[in-house]
Amino acid sequence: MGEYIIEMLNITKTFPGIVANDNITLKLKKGEIHALLGENGAGKSTLMSILFGLYQPDSGEIRKNGKPVKINNPNDANDLGIGMVHQHFKLVDIFTVLENIILGVEPNKMGIIQKDEARKKVLELSEKYGLKVDPDAYVEDITVGMQQRVEILKMLYRDNEILIFDEPTAVLTPQEIRELLQIMRGFAREGKSILFITHKLNEIMEVADRCTVLRKGKCIGTVNVKDTTKEELSRMMVGRDISFKVDKKESKPGEVVLSVRNLNVVSKSHGKNLVKDVSFNVRAGEIVCIAGIDGNGQREIVNAITGLERPTSGTITLCGHDITKASIRERSIRGISHIPEDRHKHGLVLDYKLEENLVLQRYWQPEFQNKGFIKFDAVRKYAERLIDKFDIRSGQGPITITRSMSGGNQQKAIIAREIDKEHELLIAVQPTRGLDVGAIEYVHKQLVATRDAGKAVLLVSLELDEVMDVSDRILVIYEGEIVGELDPKTTTLEELGLYMSGAKRDNAKEINDGREE
Amino acid sequence: MEGKNSFYNDNKLNIKKLMKSGVLSSFLSALVAVLLGLIFGFVIMLIALPANALIGFKHIILGGLKRIGDVFYYATPILMTGLSVGFANKMGLFNIGASGQYTMGMYFALYVGFMWDLPDGIHWVVACLAGFVGGMLWGAIPGIFKAFLNVNEVITSIMFNYIGMYLVDMFIQGNSAMYVSDKTRTQYLPAEVQMPSLGIPNSNVHLGIILAILIGILLYIVLQKTTFGYELKATGFNRFASEYAGMKGKRNIILTMAIAGGLSGLGGAFGILAPSGIAGSSMTYEPINIIAPAGFNGIAVALLGNSHPIGIIFSAIFISYIQRGGTLASLAGYKPEIIDIVIAVIIYFSAFTSLILEFISKLFGKGRKNKKTLVDNEIKEAE
Numbered sequence: 001m002g003e004y005i006i007e008m009l010n011i012t013k014t015f016p017g018i019v020a021n022d023n024i025t026l027k028l029k030k031g032e033i034h035a036l037l038g039e040n041g042a043g044k045s046t047l048m049s050i051l052f053g054l055y056q057p058d059s060g061e062i063r064k065n066g067k068p069v070k071i072n073n074p075n076d077a078n079d080l081g082i083g084m085v086h087q088h089f090k091l092v093d094i095f096t097v098l099e100n101i102i103l104g105v106e107p108n109k110m111g112i113i114q115k116d117e118a119r120k121k122v123l124e125l126s127e128k129y130g131l132k133v134d135p136d137a138y139v140e141d142i143t144v145g146m147q148q149r150v151e152i153l154k155m156l157y158r159d160n161e162i163l164i165f166d167e168p169t170a171v172l173t174p175q176e177i178r179e180l181l182q183i184m185r186g187f188a189r190e191g192k193s194i195l196f197i198t199h200k201l202n203e204i205m206e207v208a209d210r211c212t213v214l215r216k217g218k219c220i221g222t223v224n225v226k227d228t229t230k231e232e233l234s235r236m237m238v239g240r241d242i243s244f245k246v247d248k249k250e251s252k253p254g255e256v257v258l259s260v261r262n263l264n265v266v267s268k269s270h271g272k273n274l275v276k277d278v279s280f281n282v283r284a285g286e287i288v289c290i291a292g293i294d295g296n297g298q299r300e301i302v303n304a305i306t307g308l309e310r311p312t313s314g315t316i317t318l319c320g321h322d323i324t325k326a327s328i329r330e331r332s333i334r335g336i337s338h339i340p341e342d343r344h345k346h347g348l349v350l351d352y353k354l355e356e357n358l359v360l361q362r363y364w365q366p367e368f369q370n371k372g373f374i375k376f377d378a379v380r381k382y383a384e385r386l387i388d389k390f391d392i393r394s395g396q397g398p399i400t401i402t403r404s405m406s407g408g409n410q411q412k413a414i415i416a417r418e419i420d421k422e423h424e425l426l427i428a429v430q431p432t433r434g435l436d437v438g439a440i441e442y443v444h445k446q447l448v449a450t451r452d453a454g455k456a457v458l459l460v461s462l463e464l465d466e467v468m469d470v471s472d473r474i475l476v477i478y479e480g481e482i483v484g485e486l487d488p489k490t491t492t493l494e495e496l497g498l499y500m501s502g503a504k505r506d507n508a509k510e511i512n513d514g515r516e517e
Numbered sequence: 518m519e520g521k522n523s524f525y526n527d528n529k530l531n532i533k534k535l536m537k538s539g540v541l542s543s544f545l546s547a548l549v550a551v552l553l554g555l556i557f558g559f560v561i562m563l564i565a566l567p568a569n570a571l572i573g574f575k576h577i578i579l580g581g582l583k584r585i586g587d588v589f590y591y592a593t594p595i596l597m598t599g600l601s602v603g604f605a606n607k608m609g610l611f612n613i614g615a616s617g618q619y620t621m622g623m624y625f626a627l628y629v630g631f632m633w634d635l636p637d638g639i640h641w642v643v644a645c646l647a648g649f650v651g652g653m654l655w656g657a658i659p660g661i662f663k664a665f666l667n668v669n670e671v672i673t674s675i676m677f678n679y680i681g682m683y684l685v686d687m688f689i690q691g692n693s694a695m696y697v698s699d700k701t702r703t704q705y706l707p708a709e710v711q712m713p714s715l716g717i718p719n720s721n722v723h724l725g726i727i728l729a730i731l732i733g734i735l736l737y738i739v740l741q742k743t744t745f746g747y748e749l750k751a752t753g754f755n756r757f758a759s760e761y762a763g764m765k766g767k768r769n770i771i772l773t774m775a776i777a778g779g780l781s782g783l784g785g786a787f788g789i790l791a792p793s794g795i796a797g798s799s800m801t802y803e804p805i806n807i808i809a810p811a812g813f814n815g816i817a818v819a820l821l822g823n824s825h826p827i828g829i830i831f832s833a834i835f836i837s838y839i840q841r842g843g844t845l846a847s848l849a850g851y852k853p854e855i856i857d858i859v860i861a862v863i864i865y866f867s868a869f870t871s872l873i874l875e876f877i878s879k880l881f882g883k884g885r886k887n888k889k890t891l892v893d894n895e896i897k898e899a900e
Contacts, residue, residue: 308761329763338761346761351754356747360762364744372743 004066005030005193006051006082006162011060013046020046021057024219026212028162033184033194035204035225037237038214039436040408044197045087047214048164051195052084053077083155084164089147091139097150098122098135101157125156129186130179145176152183163187164195169203170434174464175293175501181207199237199436201230202465213237238438248448251472254284255319257335257424257456258305263314265300265480274300275311276480282425287447287457289471291464292500297480298460299341302429305458306338307331308346319424332361335424339414339431341460347414348402355383355398358417390416391442408439415446426450429460444470464493478502543823547832547867549876550821554863561858566850573849577856580842586720588838590791593725594619596833597784598815600733601656603824605670605777607740609753612774614659614674615781616812617681618652622782623789623802623809624685625651627703630710630790631695637709644710645786652782653775655681660774664767670774678808686804696804706799711792721794725787730830732780737826749773784811817864836860 006028013021021043028034038044049055051062053071061068064080071077077084091100098115101122107114122135131149139147148168155163165184169177184194184207196208204211204225211228213220213236220236235241258281265275275297282288290298303309305316307328316324323331340346348357359368359379368378383398392412394400402410411431418426428447432440447470451457461467467474467488474486476499483505486496498504558577562570581588598615605612612618626648629635635643659673689696695703712723740746752759752769760766788811793799818836822828843856 306761307763327763327765328760329765332763340761345755345757347758349751349755349758352751356751360751360758363747369744372745374742374744374747376742 003029005064007061007063007066008047008051009061009063011047011050011057011062013043013050013055013057019217021050022217022219023060024214024217026219027222028193028195029210030193031188031191032209033188033196033207035196035198035208035211036214037199037201037204037211037233039199039237039438040406042214042237043217044214045166048084048166048195048197051077052082052164078158078160081159081161082164083158083160083162085148085151085155085166085168087166087168087170089151091147091150093140094138096136096138097133097142097146097153100139100150101135101153103154105158122153122157125153129156129183131156131183145172145179148172148176148180161191162193162195164197166197167199168196169198169200174462174497177203201233201437204233205230215239234437237436246444246448246469248470249452251286251451253286253472254454256281257284257319258282258458259317260301260305261315261317263301263304263316264312265297265304265309266312274480275304278314278477278480278482280475280482282456282458284424284456285451285454286472287451287459287470288473288475289459289461289467290475290477291461291467291471291496292477294462296477298429298477300480301477302338302341302427302458302460305331306336306427332421335422337361337418337421337423337426339411339418339426339428341429341433343407343410343414348410350401350403352402353398354387354392354394354400354402354405354413355379357402357413358383358386358398361417361421386413386416386420389420390446392416408435411435411439411443415443419446419450423455425456425458427458427460430462431459432461432463432466440466464496467496468493476500478505481505543825543828547821547823547828550863550866550869551835553866554859557862558855558859562846562851562855565855569849569851573846573851573855576845576849577839577842577859580845581838583845584720584841586715586717586722588834588841589715589726590720590722591840592833592837593723593729593791594784594788594811595814595818595836596726596729596733596830597787598781598811599818599822599829599833600729600736600815600826601652601777601780601784601819602815603819603822603826603829604736604740604780605773606819606824607753608749608769608773609756610660610663610770610773610777611671612656612674612777612781613671613816614656614677614681614778614812615784615815616809617674617678618655618778618781619785619788619809619812619815620678620685621655621681622648622652622779622785624688624785625782626786626789627689627695627706627802630706631692631704640707640709641712641790644790645712645783648786648790649779649783652785653779655782656778657771657775660771660778663774664770678812682806682808686806689802689804701805702801702803705793705797705801706790708792708799710790711799712787712790714792719794721791723787723792725791729784729787732783733826733830740826745769745772781812781815784815785809817860820864821867823867 004027008024008026011021011024024043024047026047036044036047046055050057051071053073053076062071063069069080071080092103095103098119102118107117119135125131126133131153133146133149133153139150168180172180181203184196187194198204208225210222211225211233212222213233215237261279263275263278264273266272267274278301290301292298300309304311307326311324314324315322318331318334318336321334323334344350349360359382362368363374368375380398386392387397390412393409394405402413415431431443431447435443447457447459459471471488474488474491474496475482476484476486476496478500479502483502484499486499559570559574562573566573598619601615601618602612626644629644629647633643655677659670659677662668662673663670689703697704712725715722715724740750748759748764748769751762752764752766756766789800789802791800814836818829818833821836822832839860840856843859844853846855847853
């Protein structure tokens, strides 16, 4: 019986054209938090899907407590005590929290569900582990953080002792992340074993006991977290040194490019002020970051500037032109480039070819059309140039269907399109969300390069490291108001956190005056 | 050895290229749907009247060949409504109102035919254009509702089927110049308003089919080559991205629905202005409160043609072909409804396009994988 509760030995899994897992061995000790680290496409999810019974390995063996087991489907995995929180939650939106938790294992007497019994057990579990949920709320009405707690309760309700978390922090705010890591530590103390898939090094350093690193389907090694460093881990993951500090010179702010004055946005659905009297400037040659916890009005400010939504009142001026009521196309012509928050929803037509997406903002310009007919050879040439310049990788170059590309390369395509387009102001909303370390480094370099080319950059980010490293000036937003203006060189993460949580604020008047010159 | 490898690679690339273009795969899936539908139809014929099944089936398969003129004649209106439904579908709109637009187009054409006094050469042309305008109007209204009030176009266009049909019936019954009340049908149209016949014996096939095919090709060019087509497809695939890119979504919705309506309306004009084989008569319309079936057939045509204008040309001709064969099957003692069942089954299977596509790509995928391992083995041997 060794100390290992789960052993995955020499697992190999191939898909047509790719070896997703190449002879990987992963051993999970009882009661540990074991991180599985790797870039997008390194084979983490495949390996976990094998453990969860979604895929069968081509070769290799899985053992539980030293005994070989065969996991043909998720039910087998469940019987072995293996539970998984998927990256994209698998919940029924129109069911309540309680109904979702008991789904598939409903306690019943002759076919009649015994909800009270279930509710008691769920409330006990929720109490015990500090997983606050409302059992009668509908899943479609609750926050992403609470949905995740429902997924965790699902595992606990089934008495799972091996818990797989697939990139659980990707969708959470910093506060929720802290809570989650706390909860995971609690599980480990209880003797549950945790597999934690992530590519965020800070979280591994904070919570994990050991870490196995995958790269391009191969196992690079397993290390004790306390004997290693972030730099070491990232070298193992990417295969080269990654600089965490963004390399940039002092900014030289020039003319005001974007000026927002007394912006107010009132919610159509509940009449609340989502943005309250916000004023700020962004100058040429500087990166201004709007920092804040998700849902504090960032989206509404960006939508008002880009034209996706009309503000209730206030003015927006771009290079001296009032664009408050301009159409989206006019703003684009006047020099706004926009890297949207949701690249699948807004940024790309996924069923279009890469080349068609690369001209999404410019297809109507004389360079690409003549009397209403698209010049496809010009589009092709342009796409090839961007692909080359921005190192966008895809299966078939310009004619690749965008849906089939990796997330990182889809983001590169958007960045290429928005940066190469004539612009004075680049608005980047969470431009590194869901990207791996290498891609994040790339995006940050591009933002700084845009700034150095004399453009104004407005960055909206939830990642505190990104806020501190990339920006030249930080505006903190809390409940729709700008509550502070900070200099990343002199401020600390703690101070930033205080502003973000509303615990500290400067006089709004002062902030505005400070910027007015 | 090297030559062999490159042979495999070339082969692989060609199949891949064709599959990627999507044309081959949609064609194959339509073909599989057609085959399955025919097999199913044959089974039903076997059950209904076993002794005559073979001869009846032969009528269905080959019957259309004997009436090739009629195949194209009956294909004309459903080709137009098919293009209408398919075109709207490219923008993600479901134009279930083709029937109403068809009826409106027909009424406008009739009105110009009876009420306007125009020179011989251009009378039918103006009547066709009027049909286009009538359909456009009936398509644009659901479009406006969709664009400005976000009312689902399916609901409005279904309602507009009824509103259009009752309105037209009312107008026609109230107009003595157009209506013969004791025969409950419209008057015979003067010959100069009728479309020029193509002169194929025993058939009313007319210039409309050629115009319809040309319009199909024109739509293909619009969709593939123009900025309007680019915007339209982008909106159909992802409304949010098209808005983000500054496309005028509302204008495009109305324009698309108006064009789709116009196409159906033109179909209605082509239908009612068709020449008659008997001198001194013409096509007539009976205002008996029935929704024009051409609109719903258009949905079937568009589905089978995968909303692709060129595909729709072929699917309209095919459906018309098999319908002609179906009427002949009655010679072997079968009810003509049997062919409706066969068509329904074909459409049913073509709705499974994605499943069938997956099946096909699996077939090809397997072949490819085998080839790959073969090549790999050869490389290994070489090493």
